[in-house]
Amino acid sequence: VILRPGADDLQLIALYLGKVLLGLGAMMLLPAVLALSLGEWNSFTAFVIGAALCVVLGSVSEATLATRRPLTWAHGMATVALAWLVGSILAAVPMYLSGHYGSALAAIFEAMSGLTTTGLSVINDLDHTAVSMDVYRHLLHFAGGQGIIIVVLSLFSAGGGQMGTLYVSEARDERILPNVIRTSRFIYLVAAAYLVVGTAALFAALLTSGFTPSRSVFHAVNLFLASFDTGGFSPMQASAIYYHSFPVEIAIMVLMVAGSLSFGLHFALWRGDPRQVFRHLETRTLALTSTVLFTVVCYGLVRSGTYDTTSALVRKGLFTLVSSISSAGHQVNVGDTYLTDWGALAPAAIVVTMAIGGMASSTAGGIKAIRVGITAKALLQDIRRILQPEAALVLTTYETGGRRQVLRDRTVRAATAVLLLFTVTYLLGALIGLAYGQYDITQTLFESVSAAANMGLSIGVTSPEMPNGLMVTYLVQMWLGRLEFVAVLALFGYLISLALGRAKA
């Protein structure tokens, strides 16, 4: 029997959704102040309108829906799924008002791409966007990456108990510290430390590349937000290739690696325990898959005669590989290059790398290395079971979060279910792309995986001129991928029980 959620359940969801919108509105004030100080009046008005909408909706929900009822798992899941959707629509308001987007849908696409740290962009004339609007786009990466839910949690809540449900449903279920508030504080501490050191390093690299100090600051901050939050937006249309600077690329690479590490590993590294990097199942999985895949990328590029020096292979190939593992999506190639110059093998290896993605409990997207590692371990366990006598007890262990764990069937089922859902989404997106008849399978698969894995590398399909249906497809893929399906499926379940469920007694 499916029970229909009551008005009190919807009240709770709307209340917490309102809190998220208040957080989003507060965030919009930051670029508004920047616009004011730079005299960018159009942008200033756009941000004030966007922030006002968020604050009005948030305040109305606070004033009319306040309740002391605790949040349950189902409420948390539905709220998070809705937060990303409604948040994207409202975050798109200033973007649409900027006049740089062909339609409201394109602005929502860009906002979803920002908040899910994907980085696919459909903006027109990016190189001449207002400074405050560009900073806003990159701030969306930060808000989505560090979790708009955590922003709300740290701003509006004093307690830790019921907020835990929101945090866990945000596809980051690795608790580093026992208390959610403490965990989110640690996450912000890591981000703040990297902000200071990363921005300083990028600033120095840009200065040495001939940028003026003021432009260096602007680019350094934006590049930091796009790299550490594994987003992939760029202040310039040409992405990272614009800088033609090895020091800038190195700084971006360090930040992308940092962004793809789980916060649990950051915790271990801060505490001076680098051995965990070698023991962790995720790092082992990533080391193995990326070594094999980079070898394939190099072999493909060499056979195609794309690059003929080691330095070019490393600068173009390795940067692209790290960009796709971390799911940042910074490009050192023009989109078409993958199609025209890279042959077939190298882009295929990049697609596989994108599909796997980075580590769980980081801002990276994709299936996540832990799920691939667990699935591989389960397969090995099954083979061992077949080879052993029937009565033998076959146990498999793996290390994660500094603890050795026994591989349980429940864990394997959860990992393979998400792996399967990602694979189906990748393929469905590619099929829908093919239905438009303008693209071949390499293009549609590359772009579909890039969207669903929140990657942001583009082979050239995503553009302001792309068909609306495909834009909606990628938008949904980005949403599903960021929340790793569970929260979105829970929301659908909620909607179904609203329509078909039996009223509570």
Added chain:
Amino acid sequence: MRPDPDHRPPMWEPLRGIGYVALLTGCVIVVGSIIAFAALVVGEVPR
């Protein structure tokens, strides 16, 4: 290693963490360069 709930990180801890990540990136670049070099040798690119 189990996280200590009362742990307050001293000032130098973030720098150590960032240093390790920079070192890790360095290792990735070195290993990548070896693979790239090997691929060029094996692939026999016409020059």
